[in-house]
Amino acid sequence: MAKDDNSVRIFQGLLILGNVVIGMCGIALTAECIFFVSDPHGLYPLLEAAENDDIYAAAWIGIFVGFALFSLSVLGIIGVIKSNRTLLMVYIILMLITFAFEMASCITAATHRDFLTPNLFLKQMLERYEKQDTDNNNDKLMSEGVTKTWNNLMLQNHCCGVHGPSDWQQYGSAFRSTHSDADYPWPHQCCVLDARESPVNLDGCKLGVPGYYNSNGCYDAISGPMNRQAWGVAWFGFAILCWTFLVLLGTMFYWSRIE
Amino acid sequence: MEGSLQHQVTWQQGSALPPRPFVARSDSTDLAALRSRLGRLLKPAVKDQSLRPQLADPQLATSNPTLTTVALEKPFCMFDSSLSPNKSYSVYLYAMMESAIAGSSLVTDHSGKPLNSTFQQMSGGQLGPYKAAVFSVPNCASPPNPADAADINKVADVLKQYLFRVGDDGTCLHDPNFLDVCNPPLAPDTTYRFKYTLVDNTDGIMKDQTLWSDPIKTRRGD
Numbered sequence: 001m002a003k004d005d006n007s008v009r010i011f012q013g014l015l016i017l018g019n020v021v022i023g024m025c026g027i028a029l030t031a032e033c034i035f036f037v038s039d040p041h042g043l044y045p046l047l048e049a050a051e052n053d054d055i056y057a058a059a060w061i062g063i064f065v066g067f068a069l070f071s072l073s074v075l076g077i078i079g080v081i082k083s084n085r086t087l088l089m090v091y092i093i094l095m096l097i098t099f100a101f102e103m104a105s106c107i108t109a110a111t112h113r114d115f116l117t118p119n120l121f122l123k124q125m126l127e128r129y130e131k132q133d134t135d136n137n138n139d140k141l142m143s144e145g146v147t148k149t150w151n152n153l154m155l156q157n158h159c160c161g162v163h164g165p166s167d168w169q170q171y172g173s174a175f176r177s178t179h180s181d182a183d184y185p186w187p188h189q190c191c192v193l194d195a196r197e198s199p200v201n202l203d204g205c206k207l208g209v210p211g212y213y214n215s216n217g218c219y220d221a222i223s224g225p226m227n228r229q230a231w232g233v234a235w236f237g238f239a240i241l242c243w244t245f246l247v248l249l250g251t252m253f254y255w256s257r258i259e
Numbered sequence: 260m261e262g263s264l265q266h267q268v269t270w271q272q273g274s275a276l277p278p279r280p281f282v283a284r285s286d287s288t289d290l291a292a293l294r295s296r297l298g299r300l301l302k303p304a305v306k307d308q309s310l311r312p313q314l315a316d317p318q319l320a321t322s323n324p325t326l327t328t329v330a331l332e333k334p335f336c337m338f339d340s341s342l343s344p345n346k347s348y349s350v351y352l353y354a355m356m357e358s359a360i361a362g363s364s365l366v367t368d369h370s371g372k373p374l375n376s377t378f379q380q381m382s383g384g385q386l387g388p389y390k391a392a393v394f395s396v397p398n399c400a401s402p403p404n405p406a407d408a409a410d411i412n413k414v415a416d417v418l419k420q421y422l423f424r425v426g427d428d429g430t431c432l433h434d435p436n437f438l439d440v441c442n443p444p445l446a447p448d449t450t451y452r453f454k455y456t457l458v459d460n461t462d463g464i465m466k467d468q469t470l471w472s473d474p475i476k477t478r479r480g481d
Contacts, residue, residue, distance in 0.1 A: 165322065166322070169322065169325055169326060169478055169480070170478075170480070170481070171480065171481050172480050172481045176326075176480060180327070180429045180444060181325055181326040181327040181328065181444065181447075181480075182327050182328055182426050182427055182428070182429040182444040183429050185322060185325045185326075185328075200411055201411060201414050201415060201418075203415065203418050203424075204408070204414050204415075204418060206328075206424075207315075207319070207320040207321075207322065207323065207330055207418065207422075207424065208320055208321035208322030208323070209319055209320065209321070209408055209414065209418070210318075210319075210321065211408070211409055212414070215321070
């Protein structure tokens with residue numbers, strides 16, 4: 001009996017340990033997803049205008065899943081200590097539901113990352129940046145969002161266009177239809193600006209003199225944060241799911257052995 | 260050597276002295292010395308040594324030509340053989356579309372005076388050359404230093420002295436009060452040719468001219 005008792009105690013200990021880890025990971029997941037949803041780089045309007053903001057949906061689900069994992073882990077610890085069949089049954093069912101949600105969130109984040117290509121952002125920038133003749137209110141809001149986001153991007157990251165300033169020369173755009181090429185070969189946000197946010201030398205900027213305009217593209221500044229978000233949600237979620245799967249298996253086995 | 264004595268010299272009736280004929284610099288060492296003085300500004304000595312307007316150095320003006328503008332290097336040391344010490348001269352820049360009829364590519368009238376054609380009169384260069392700019396003769400002895408472009412205090416001067424941007428002024432066509440030489444934007448995806456002429460300020464006669472530049476095509480937007 002003592003040996004049996006010992007092995008039961010060890011198994012209980014393992015389950016409790018597993019649930020503690022799940023609880024902590026749940027809190028970490030919630031914190032990470034809150035960070036992503038808060039959009040520190042201000043890139044959400046780009047995804048909204050592309051009508052492809054699923055990585056944000058995945059992050060929202062992650063917040064609630066993380067919280068659920070934490071609560072369920074507490075329930076699981078209590079259930080294991082008390083060896084209560086009802087509690088453990090409730091725990092298993094709710095954990096399975098949470099598992100399904102988290103699986104959906106991870107898969108969404110992982111697959112939608114593939115939509116975020118340079119051409120998507122290029123097309124959007126050309127079509128919406130400084131678009132004046134908008135069809136309806138929704139169009140107007142999206143275009144304003146894109147314009148504001150791009151202006152911030154170019155100012156903060158000292159970049160221009162998706163691949164470079166040549167994007168504005170090579171392709172037609174809404175910007176080109178309202179701003180003449182002679183005055184604006186590219187937007188003035190692409191120029192090196194002084195403290196008062198006016199170009200240091202406008203002629204130098206228009207001609208493309210090195211040092212007076214931003215010659216690199218903004219794609220890295222866009223894709224970097226977005227990739228980190230997508231991978232962060234997806235892979236951390238998958239890791240939690242693997243661990244949770246093991247703990248669930250152990251809990252079901254334990255439940256089946258309680259008389 | 261291609262280019263020597265190729266272009267027209269106008270002979271003014273009854274004048275005391277014929278204008279000095281333009282002689283292309285066939286002496287390559289002379290040209291090399293001049294080019295080395297301008298340092299990195301000029302491209303390495305081209306095989307075709309006849310003088311004609313060139314695009315501005317691509318290391319300085321990295322986006323050239325654009326959809327509606329072309330930045331040309333000013334005519335450094337191109338007219339030196341025609342300058343007299345005590346007279347004042349100006350350089351006139353003419354632009355025309357390559358598709359303009361070959362016969363109308365003269366930039367002077369019968370009396371040797373340079374044409375006063377405007378962008379509008381020539382339909383933007385379709386009918387013949389129009390005058391795009393008038394500026395003073397660039398200083399051959401002390402050309403601008405390209406390294407100064409990195410200095411924000413000097414860059415404005417360097418750009419002004421070194422190059423001229425054809426198509427820079429988007430408003431002069433529509434401004435009824437505009438009296439100066441109008442330099443409106445060019446047409447996209449179109450080939451243009453340019454020519455510099457040296458004009459004596461006192462009698463308004465053209466003293467010298469370069470060849471027409473190589474065809475330069477503006478960028479094409481989709």
